[in-house]
Amino acid sequence: MFHILDPETGKVKTTHHVKFNDHVFPNKNQENLDQNTESFVISGSLDIPSNTQINSNCSESPKTLDNVELSPNGENDNNQNVPTDTLRQYKGYTWTTEPVDNSKEITSNLNPANILTNSCQTKKSANFVEAIVSDPKSFSQGIHHPDCKQWLAAIDNERSNMKTHQVWSSHEQDDSIQPLTTTWVFKKKTDTNGNLTKYKARLCVRGFNQQEGIDYNDVFSPTGRLASLRLLLTFAHQHRFQVDQMDVQCAFLNGIPDKPLYIFRPDGYNKGSKILKLNKSLYGLKQSPRCWHKALNDALLQMGLVPTKTDPCLYYLSDHNKPMWLFSHVDNLIFSGCWNEYFKAKIKFFFDMEDLGEVKYALGIQITQSTEGISMIQDKLIQQILSEFNLENAQPMTSPLPSNINDLKSPDLEPCQNPPFHYQRAIGLLQYLVQGTRPDLAFSTSFMSQFLESPSEIHFKAVEHILKYLLGTKGLTLQLGGNNLQHDLNTIIVFSNADWGG
Numbered sequence: 001m002f003h004i005l006d007p008e009t010g011k012v013k014t015t016h017h018v019k020f021n022d023h024v025f026p027n028k029n030q031e032n033l034d035q036n037t038e039s040f041v042i043s044g045s046l047d048i049p050s051n052t053q054i055n056s057n058c059s060e061s062p063k064t065l066d067n068v069e070l071s072p073n074g075e076n077d078n079n080q081n082v083p084t085d086t087l088r089q090y091k092g093y094t095w096t097t098e099p100v101d102n103s104k105e106i107t108s109n110l111n112p113a114n115i116l117t118n119s120c121q122t123k124k125s126a127n128f129v130e131a132i133v134s135d136p137k138s139f140s141q142g143i144h145h146p147d148c149k150q151w152l153a154a155i156d157n158e159r160s161n162m163k164t165h166q167v168w169s170s171h172e173q174d175d176s177i178q179p180l181t182t183t184w185v186f187k188k189k190t191d192t193n194g195n196l197t198k199y200k201a202r203l204c205v206r207g208f209n210q211q212e213g214i215d216y217n218d219v220f221s222p223t224g225r226l227a228s229l230r231l232l233l234t235f236a237h238q239h240r241f242q243v244d245q246m247d248v249q250c251a252f253l254n255g256i257p258d259k260p261l262y263i264f265r266p267d268g269y270n271k272g273s274k275i276l277k278l279n280k281s282l283y284g285l286k287q288s289p290r291c292w293h294k295a296l297n298d299a300l301l302q303m304g305l306v307p308t309k310t311d312p313c314l315y316y317l318s319d320h321n322k323p324m325w326l327f328s329h330v331d332n333l334i335f336s337g338c339w340n341e342y343f344k345a346k347i348k349f350f351f352d353m354e355d356l357g358e359v360k361y362a363l364g365i366q367i368t369q370s371t372e373g374i375s376m377i378q379d380k381l382i383q384q385i386l387s388e389f390n391l392e393n394a395q396p397m398t399s400p401l402p403s404n405i406n407d408l409k410s411p412d413l414e415p416c417q418n419p420p421f422h423y424q425r426a427i428g429l430l431q432y433l434v435q436g437t438r439p440d441l442a443f444s445t446s447f448m449s450q451f452l453e454s455p456s457e458i459h460f461k462a463v464e465h466i467l468k469y470l471l472g473t474k475g476l477t478l479q480l481g482g483n484n485l486q487h488d489l490n491t492i493i494v495f496s497n498a499d500w501g502g
Helices: 030-036 123-132 139-143 148-164 226-238 288-302 340-347 379-388 405-409 423-436 439-451 457-473
Strands: 002-005 012-015 168-171 182-190 196-205 243-248 262-264 275-278 305-307 314-317 324-329 332-337 353-358 365-370 373-377 478-480
Touching: 139 148, 139 182, 148 182, 148 196, 226 243, 226 314, 226 324, 226 332, 226 365, 226 373, 226 423, 226 478, 243 340, 288 305, 324 340, 332 340, 340 353, 365 379, 379 423, 379 457, 405 439, 405 457, 423 439, 423 457, 439 457
Parallel strands: none
Antiparallel strands: 002 012, 168 275, 182 196, 243 332, 243 353, 262 275, 305 314, 314 324, 324 332, 365 373, 373 478
């Protein structure tokens, strides 16, 4: 998808079909530039946060990587030597000390929300400038990025992880093997409130080049069910146990691949053999999740934890005198019992762990523990869903489905020609909420799932109705352990299979 500027009309058009002419520059002369462009000024200055400072020395060879290797095919960024003033014009914005004439009408096809006035130049404006500087898409972009110091530190950390886990070993080049290529993936990590916490770099294999039967066989790996998580939390409240959480650092680097795999020497390494043999399941491999789950399962079995028959990611301690339950979801471990501290110390003999303490947020669910019970809420996830579908300011609904539910199954309905949003994605997000903390959405979501193949306009409106119902009920919590089942054994609790309601 390309955005094309029409020099005659001054409008921007979107098209898939373009032809590049590298020898023609319409705005090469300043006269043409003045005739075909219209400028505007934005007064004042902007204080960029310290974590987004633009370092003019970033274009130099990084000192923290002694053996950085850049791609010889010209993959480097073109703006590696761009001065600060040019970077301030990023995405077409310019800051100047000239005053703005508010009475002058600005004629432009720019979104007015993108024009920063004096009243908007606050912390929100600074966050906006930080957001438009996107994450690097390649290794060379990372080391020449405005935030190159932070990205170089993240690269150093990943290289250290590779060395610690002995991910690969040198191998002589052989025509009989087909090495895989790798790429660097960069991502800024945020907390539950959206605040920037750290810069993360991952070296990944391009697993889409793997061949079944040669590079891998089985790839299936189980993930924990949210129903199992609720079972663990209920167990913890009944026994008045604290629920703790730990995160496995570089989880996939602990798995051992079941097939001999080779990679070319990654960017950033210019010493040693050009071909490397993988001793661990690097990120990006199709079988990496399966290899990691096997390594975790073997470690937990050695500690006496046994998987349940209903969920292979829910473990319990075979010693009934010392009860303990553990829920795993990839590299996230949530556990409760009388062995919490002992478990924390022992699991560190197998993996590099981060102790997150008492569980408060996991899998998009905010968890609060108290003497009255354990509450679960997904209000932040619901807010993100509403924001994605532009319904933050819509009129809330009081029921999950509209009253014309019988009309939704009419055989005369035609598929919607211009869908307002991605119907299947909306249903998938609602299903995740149902599995987590919103059983009141079970029937409506299941009912609307009947029309995934060719939804009509009335079906889109019904799903939008459900989302508006979420807007008015996003503060609802699921309370676990409200009744003391350990003492009130005669209490009858009934659930209906129709809508999971109580």
